[in-house]
Amino acid sequence: MNAVLAADRLMRTLPGEVPVTLVQDITLDIERGEFVAIMGPSGSGKSSLLYLLGLLDVPTSGRVLLDGQDTSGYGEDELATTRLQKLGFVFQFHFLLAEFTVLDNVLLPMRRLGALPEETARQRAGELLGQFGLADQGHKRPHQLSGGQRQRVAIARALANDPPIILADEPTGNLDSRAAANVRQILHDLTREWNKTIIAVTHDLTFASAADRQIGIVDGLIDLSWRA
Numbered sequence: 001m002n003a004v005l006a007a008d009r010l011m012r013t014l015p016g017e018v019p020v021t022l023v024q025d026i027t028l029d030i031e032r033g034e035f036v037a038i039m040g041p042s043g044s045g046k047s048s049l050l051y052l053l054g055l056l057d058v059p060t061s062g063r064v065l066l067d068g069q070d071t072s073g074y075g076e077d078e079l080a081t082t083r084l085q086k087l088g089f090v091f092q093f094h095f096l097l098a099e100f101t102v103l104d105n106v107l108l109p110m111r112r113l114g115a116l117p118e119e120t121a122r123q124r125a126g127e128l129l130g131q132f133g134l135a136d137q138g139h140k141r142p143h144q145l146s147g148g149q150r151q152r153v154a155i156a157r158a159l160a161n162d163p164p165i166i167l168a169d170e171p172t173g174n175l176d177s178r179a180a181a182n183v184r185q186i187l188h189d190l191t192r193e194w195n196k197t198i199i200a201v202t203h204d205l206t207f208a209s210a211a212d213r214q215i216g217i218v219d220g221l222i223d224l225s226w227r228a
């Protein structure tokens with residue numbers, strides 16, 4: 001069976017007089033339903049790797065395969081549609097749009113993809129908010145919510161188009177301990193109950209210890225000997 005997401009000799013350098021290597025040579029297979037924690041020292045290339053895996057950045061060489069499909073020849077439109085269909089993103093900072101209501105933020109990826117009629121999409125957005133204890137928050141603006149609530153909205157938004165893969169970059173990094181525990185539990189449930197594949201960059205040892213696999217990244221490379 002094909003991996004749901006695979007990196008094949010991924011490398012990313014920033015050009016310049018002295019080129020900077022963000023990711024050196026990463027090969028990785030992630031199976032459907034797997035929960036993978038990516039760990040490592042600050043500046044080691046974890047976020048850079050996540051952006052490549054999420055098709056938010058383009059590798060200098062190597063390939064990202066989604067369901068066995070090589071994405072390296074994709075143009076901007078195909079990349080954008082693939083991101084909307086297959087990948088959900090949760091970052092350390094929620095990146096909700098301040099001028100939109102909570103409900104509209106969750107609706108946004110569905111509107112962009114355009115696969116559902118508006119009414120069905122609104123209903124789905126409301127249901128997603130309900131699943132994360134936010135049923136009565138849809139009409140508010142993000143700034144009226146707590147940090148933990150905002151992160152749950154971001155998770156609902158990531159799930160809007162029902163993508164098989166969720167990529168998270170320090171999803172608990174900016175939360176107090178109670179909100180962090182709640183977000184950890186939600187993400188954990190997504191793998192175990194919703195069969196989502198989760199790849200999370202994290203410094204949170206409690207979160208990482210619940211993962212199926214921990215991958216250490218040091219100097220842009222997988223380091224099998226790395227221990228938190």
Ligand SMILES: Nc1ncnc2c1ncn2[C@@H]1O[C@H](COP(=O)(O)OP(=O)(O)OP(=O)(O)O)[C@@H](O)[C@H]1O
Nearest residue numbers: 014020021022040041042043044045046047048049
């Ligand atoms: N646009 C950029 N220009 C120059 N250097 C960059 C750029 N983006 C990243 N870097 C450098 O590349 C390296 C890898 O960065 P990256 O953000 O992937 O690390 P990280 O492992 O996610 O770190 P952290 O744990 O602090 O989030 C770092 O040394 C960083 O300073």
Ligand SMILES: [Mg+2]
Nearest residue numbers: 046047048169
């Ligand atoms: Mg980072």
